[in-house]
Amino acid sequence: MTLPAPLAAVEVRGLVRSFGTVRAVDGLDLRVPPATVLALLGPNGAGKTTTVEVCEGFLRPDTGVVRVLGLDPIADSAALRPRVGVMPQGGGAYPGVRAAEMLSLVAVCAARPLDVGWLLDVLGLTGVARVPYKRLSGGQQQRLALACALVGRPEVVFLDEPTAGMDPQARRLVWDIVSRLRADGVSVLFTTHLMEEAEALADQVVIIDHGRVVAQGSPAELTSDGTQRQLRFGARAGLDLGALCTALPAGCQASEPRPGGYLVEGAIDPQVVATVTAWCAQQGVFAEDLRVSRRSLEDVFLELTGRELRP
Amino acid sequence: MTNFSPGTFAPAPGRGRLSRMLIAQARIEFVLTLRNGEQVLLTLLIPLGILIGFTLLNVVPVPSPRVDNITPRVLALAVMSTAFTGQAIALGFDRRYGVLKRLAATALPRWSLVAGRMLAVLGVVVVQLVVLGSVAAGLGWHPHPAGLAPAASLILAGTAAFGALGVLLGGALRAEVVLAVANMVWLLLVVAGGIVLSVHALPRPLSTIAAVLPSGALAEGLHTTLAQGVTPWGALGVLLAWAAGAGLLAARTLRLS
Numbered sequence: 001m002t003l004p005a006p007l008a009a010v011e012v013r014g015l016v017r018s019f020g021t022v023r024a025v026d027g028l029d030l031r032v033p034p035a036t037v038l039a040l041l042g043p044n045g046a047g048k049t050t051t052v053e054v055c056e057g058f059l060r061p062d063t064g065v066v067r068v069l070g071l072d073p074i075a076d077s078a079a080l081r082p083r084v085g086v087m088p089q090g091g092g093a094y095p096g097v098r099a100a101e102m103l104s105l106v107a108v109c110a111a112r113p114l115d116v117g118w119l120l121d122v123l124g125l126t127g128v129a130r131v132p133y134k135r136l137s138g139g140q141q142q143r144l145a146l147a148c149a150l151v152g153r154p155e156v157v158f159l160d161e162p163t164a165g166m167d168p169q170a171r172r173l174v175w176d177i178v179s180r181l182r183a184d185g186v187s188v189l190f191t192t193h194l195m196e197e198a199e200a201l202a203d204q205v206v207i208i209d210h211g212r213v214v215a216q217g218s219p220a221e222l223t224s225d226g227t228q229r230q231l232r233f234g235a236r237a238g239l240d241l242g243a244l245c246t247a248l249p250a251g252c253q254a255s256e257p258r259p260g261g262y263l264v265e266g267a268i269d270p271q272v273v274a275t276v277t278a279w280c281a282q283q284g285v286f287a288e289d290l291r292v293s294r295r296s297l298e299d300v301f302l303e304l305t306g307r308e309l310r311p
Numbered sequence: 312m313t314n315f316s317p318g319t320f321a322p323a324p325g326r327g328r329l330s331r332m333l334i335a336q337a338r339i340e341f342v343l344t345l346r347n348g349e350q351v352l353l354t355l356l357i358p359l360g361i362l363i364g365f366t367l368l369n370v371v372p373v374p375s376p377r378v379d380n381i382t383p384r385v386l387a388l389a390v391m392s393t394a395f396t397g398q399a400i401a402l403g404f405d406r407r408y409g410v411l412k413r414l415a416a417t418a419l420p421r422w423s424l425v426a427g428r429m430l431a432v433l434g435v436v437v438v439q440l441v442v443l444g445s446v447a448a449g450l451g452w453h454p455h456p457a458g459l460a461p462a463a464s465l466i467l468a469g470t471a472a473f474g475a476l477g478v479l480l481g482g483a484l485r486a487e488v489v490l491a492v493a494n495m496v497w498l499l500l501v502v503a504g505g506i507v508l509s510v511h512a513l514p515r516p517l518s519t520i521a522a523v524l525p526s527g528a529l530a531e532g533l534h535t536t537l538a539q540g541v542t543p544w545g546a547l548g549v550l551l552a553w554a555a556g557a558g559l560l561a562a563r564t565l566r567l568s
Contacts, residue, residue: 091409112325153322
């Protein structure tokens with residue numbers, strides 16, 4: 001007898017959503033298991049916010065099925081909303097409202113809210129508790145928005161670019177909070193452009209572009225890609241790589257991406273390292289800073305989504 | 312790895328009490344209106360200036376006792392300024408700042424996004440009635456006692472009509488456009504909509520139109536009932552029709568952002 005799979009916190013199947021003639025989301029699937037963190041990664045205009053807003057019940061899908069805690073975000077909105085915490089992109093508050101007033105208002109909407117004073121303190125907002133929203137800095141507005149998402153003790157949290165506009169200290173604090181949320185059994189779906197953030201926080205990274213999933217997996221799975229690795233070293237600029245390329249096994253390539261910086265890509269094994277150092281000895285150069293590394297998530301991201309700038 | 316003790320964010324979801332949520336939302340919007348300088352100018356200072364100025368200074372011919380003729384029009388102006396102009400502008404900018412989405416993501420029911428605003432508007436109207444009524448009384452205003460209850464119904468219906476129009480405008484367009492249109496409509500209705508000048512004093516086609524505008528209906532209705540003590544059913548009907556029509560339309564066009 002097999003146990004049924006635990007109900008996903010978020011389940012999206014075949015989601016399509018267009019704005020006019022633009023398909024913002026074009027057949028997207030994703031699943032956030034309970035008490036896990038999923039990072040939705042993609043360039044500007046990839047469909048991240050649209051996906052999140054469909055999950056939050058703000059947008060109706062054209063086709064496809066979206067379930068949050070097993071419920072329909074629009075049809076079951078009243079039952080679902082108290083169980084979900086939302087941090088919209090760019091926050092959300094009356095322009096003239098004081099930070100503490102706004103958080104208190106959102107707290108009143110919950111049955112067993114977190115303590116408002118404590119939450120302001122933890123997020124470093126006590127000093128600006130009486131400052132009107134429009135006069136808070138971007139980072140302070142973001143932290144208030146995060147507080148509003150958490151205050152109701154939700155089961156699922158949607159964070160749309162939670163660390164945009166934050167300084168490094170605040171970003172670390174957000175990471176700390178997300179780790180604690182997961183450990184406490186809360187499921188988190190967040191969007192980001194920051195590879196470092198996705199790598200540090202997420203159990204699962206979903207890279208999307210043009211509204212489609214282009215890659216997904218754990219950060220380790222995405223960056224390992226079988227045996228593909230990189231070997232880098234520094235030496236005198238302008239060495240002739242001909243002999244090295246012949247000596248390397250098939251599938252390995254050597255290049256000099258910048259003067260004096262050499263890169264060997266392919267299935268790097270100890271034999272390849274020996275070949276490279278032997279070749280250096282023949283050339284009479286000393287290989288400095290020789291290191292073998294996995295691809296970074298950023299390499300994967302740029303490879304999948306291209307290097308050209310997005311509008 | 313983390314500075315938070317285990318269980319800090321353990322889920323414990325649930326919906327707050329409906330009455331508390333609604334009152335909290337209405338209270339905050341009420342307080343924000345009174346805290347906003349431009350809103351106070353629009354809803355209190357301009358009506359006060361007109362009430363005192365037009366009563367004491369003989370710049371415009373007004374039948375005497377002047378204060379009895381001016382006060383009902385100033386009350387109509389005050390209701391229109393708060394429920395329509397002030398509210399439309401606030402709603403336009405609240406949408407820009409993401410408030411409606413923020414509130415729509417809480418356990419607050421959707422209908423209360425508008426209901427809370429209307430409660431706040433009613434609260435401001437009560438403040439206006441107290442302030443303007445007291446000042447008018449100080450200037451010698453003597454409303455017909457039998458007209459007070461019908462006047463209250465007219466003001467409620469007028470708040471509903473102008474409030475629905477305010478949501479219709481403020482809930483559909485960009486904040487800057489809302490600001491421009493709301494101010495322009497306010498000025499037009501003050502001058503040609505039966506507020507400052509009586510509907511009967513306007514030239515022919517305009518007087519017919521103004522009589523069925525919410526501004527003309529509210530001002531003339533208040534004037535009639537507070538002077539003669541009769542219930543102006545026609546004006547009440549016009550206001551309720553505007554409230555229903557604009558309300559139904561606004562429910563379809565209101566956008567969260």
